[in-house]
Amino acid sequence: MNYVIIGNCAAGLNALEAIRAQDKKGQITVISDESYPVYGRCLISYYLAGLKQKKDLFLRPGDFYERMKANTLLGKKAIRLLPEKKKVILENKQEVVFDTLLLATGGYPKPLGLPGEKKPGVYTFRTLDDAEALLKLSKTAKRALVLGGGLVGLKAAYGLAKQGLDVEVIVKSKALMSQVIDEKAALILRRHLEKNGILIHTGLAAKEIVGKDKVESVVLDDGQERVCDIVVVGKGVAANTDWLKDSGIKTHWGVLTNEHLETNLKGIFAAGDCAETYDVALGQTTINALWSAASLQGRIAGLNMAGKKTSYDGSLAENSVEFFGLPVVSLGIHRIPEEGKAGFDEIAVNDPENSTYKRAVIKDKKLVGFIRVGRFTNAGVYLSLIKEKIDISKIKDLLLEDWFGYAQVKDLIPEKEKTFSMSVSIEGRLV
Numbered sequence: 327m328n329y330v331i332i333g334n335c336a337a338g339l340n341a342l343e344a345i346r347a348q349d350k351k352g353q354i355t356v357i358s359d360e361s362y363p364v365y366g367r368c369l370i371s372y373y374l375a376g377l378k379q380k381k382d383l384f385l386r387p388g389d390f391y392e393r394m395k396a397n398t399l400l401g402k403k404a405i406r407l408l409p410e411k412k413k414v415i416l417e418n419k420q421e422v423v424f425d426t427l428l429l430a431t432g433g434y435p436k437p438l439g440l441p442g443e444k445k446p447g448v449y450t451f452r453t454l455d456d457a458e459a460l461l462k463l464s465k466t467a468k469r470a471l472v473l474g475g476g477l478v479g480l481k482a483a484y485g486l487a488k489q490g491l492d493v494e495v496i497v498k499s500k501a502l503m504s505q506v507i508d509e510k511a512a513l514i515l516r517r518h519l520e521k522n523g524i525l526i527h528t529g530l531a532a533k534e535i536v537g538k539d540k541v542e543s544v545v546l547d548d549g550q551e552r553v554c555d556i557v558v559v560g561k562g563v564a565a566n567t568d569w570l571k572d573s574g575i576k577t578h579w580g581v582l583t584n585e586h587l588e589t590n591l592k593g594i595f596a597a598g599d600c601a602e603t604y605d606v607a608l609g610q611t612t613i614n615a616l617w618s619a620a621s622l623q624g625r626i627a628g629l630n631m632a633g634k635k636t637s638y639d640g641s642l643a644e645n646s647v648e649f650f651g652l653p654v655v656s657l658g659i660h661r662i663p664e665e666g667k668a669g670f671d672e673i674a675v676n677d678p679e680n681s682t683y684k685r686a687v688i689k690d691k692k693l694v695g696f697i698r699v700g701r702f703t704n705a706g707v708y709l710s711l712i713k714e715k716i717d718i719s720k721i722k723d724l725l726l727e728d729w730f731g732y733a734q735v736k737d738l739i740p741e742k743e744k745t746f747s748m749s750v751s752i753e754g755r756l757v
Contacts, residue, residue: 327352329631330414330422332404333430334358335367336617337598337624339385341428344628346394352632354396355422357414361401362454363390368617370457374464374485383454404431407573409591426593426631429570429581430624433563433599433615438473442535448557451482460556464489467555471495471544473532475502477647479560483524484649486556493524494552496544498531506645506656510676511683511699515654518681522650563615565600578602580613585637587627595631597623604640606713607658607694614641642712646705652681655705658712659687659695675726684726691719704731710739 329345331338334356345354365383372378391398399416406415407427414422435450437443447463449456464470464486472483475497487493495502501512502519516526527546534545535557543553565580576582576590580602587595587603598620605612619641629636645656662670674685680700686708687695692715696708707730711718716738724730 327632328423328425329354329428330357330424330426331355331428331430332357332414333428333432333598333600334360334362334364334398334400335430335432335598336620337430337432337601337627338428339364340621340624341430341597341628341631342394342396344625345632346396348629348632348634354394355399355424356391356396357399357402357404357416357422359401359403360453360455363388363398363400365454366617367453370451370454371481371485373454374457374461374482375488377488380454405569407570407575409574409594412593427595428624428627428631429575429589429594429596429600430598430620430627431566431569431600433565435478435559436562436564438532438559438561440532440534442537442541443559445535445537445541446539447537447541447555448535448559450559451478452563457485460486460558461489463556464491467491469494469554470556470558471552471554472558472560473544474558474560474562475499475526475528476505476560476562477503477645478563479558480519480649481647482558482560483519486558487522487524491556494554495519495524495526496530496532496546496552497526497528500528502526502528503654503656506643506660507654507697507699508660508685510674510678511654511656511685511697514678514681514683514699515649515652517678518652519649563599565602565613567600578611582611583638586630586635587623587638588630595627597627603638605642606640606715607642614643616641616644618644639713644709652699653701655696655698657696657705657709658693659689660685660697662687673722673726686725688718688722691717693718693725702728707732707735711735714739 403417469492470486472479472495483493501509531547533547536543543551545551567577581596599615602611626636626638642658669690671688682700685697693711
């Protein structure tokens with residue numbers, strides 16, 4: 327069997343290991359447009375911040391691919407897929423044949439579409455190369471402007487602030503991380519970031535990036551002009567699917583998959599940030615661009631590629647981050663829809679003076695969303711309640727107690743779920 331994996335991040339890594347565990351002899355080829363061996367993309371902000379060394383980012387030993395007996399084509403970009411010929415065409419015109427294929431191409435930063443966006447000093451923050459470039463420039467730069475108040479933008483802002491730069495964040499929406507947390511949680515986070523030297527501007531957007539040979543300032547839509555040496559664009563990520571346009575692969579927000587993570591074309595699978603899969607909280611397909619989801623999807627896709635039929639139950643939004651000692655965890659749904667409010671309920675405890683906030687979103691007696699700002703444990707218990715769609719009516723009044731944990735749910739969690747670690751990781755620390 328000739329296996330080809332396009333992508334060398336969480337999904338590709340786990341697919342490779344799953345395939346090799348099932349098939350000791352098959353030929354495996356890993357293709358990636360990045361030249362590095364597999365590294366933790368979610369850790370690059372900590373590298374930029376000086377909290378991790380470059381060597382700490384790499385997830386496997388130097389001889390990993392050799393031990394896996396895998397061929398690598400690193401620094402090679404796939405530009406065309408020919409399913410009828412079972413070929414992948416690379417940018418250098420090289421052709422790679424396959425019997426079964428995994429699409430794990432991830433996503434790409436959305437462009438701004440503004441004048442001056444291509445000037446030297448304007449960066450995205452997605453890859454290790456991005457972090458390297460920002461780290462180098464931060465040695466001489468003094469002021470940085472980050473466009474976007476989501477996870478990517480705030481991680482870049484945090485890293486640059488830790489390097490000693492004056493950092494401002496421009497947010498078009500009314501609040502930080504609006505796709506992940508609600509406004510009360512966002513207000514606590516904003517105050518905490520500003521207390522640590524990061525200036526936040528909400529309700530504003532960039533209009534033009536100004537400079538002769540490099541970035542000098544950014545003009546905002548209210549007429550302000552903010553002087554800066556660095557601009558980081560963190561306006562979201564789109565799935566890498568454009569190259570599949572004429573392939574016959576069906577796409578929506580991402581590559582559409584079935585319960586085995588197989589596409590509409592037999593023998594071709596998708597996993598990770600380019601794959602659209604079932605969301606257990608939303609009850610519909612979407613892209614959850616998460617390391618944990620990509621890892622599991624990659625493993626299950628790999629098993630199916632190697633002939634071990636395995637179903638994927640789905641994922642849900644699962645975001646965790648920590649800035650200057652303040653952790654933020656968001657699971658599942660945080661917005662109650664304007665239409666269809668029937669059946670929804672919510673409970674919350676807000677203590678902004680102590681930088682703590684807890685909120686549970688409930689629908690039809692089941693937990694569908696949870697937010698916590700401030701240090702705590704047992705986040706994985708809430709994750710299990712959401713994933714298993716457990717009736718929480720008997721424990722609803724206990725959900726937001728500081729001591730709430732496994733002891734309160736052990737009789738409700740199915741036996742199969744108890745075999746897994748009920749935890750959520752914030753950069754390697756379980757909560």
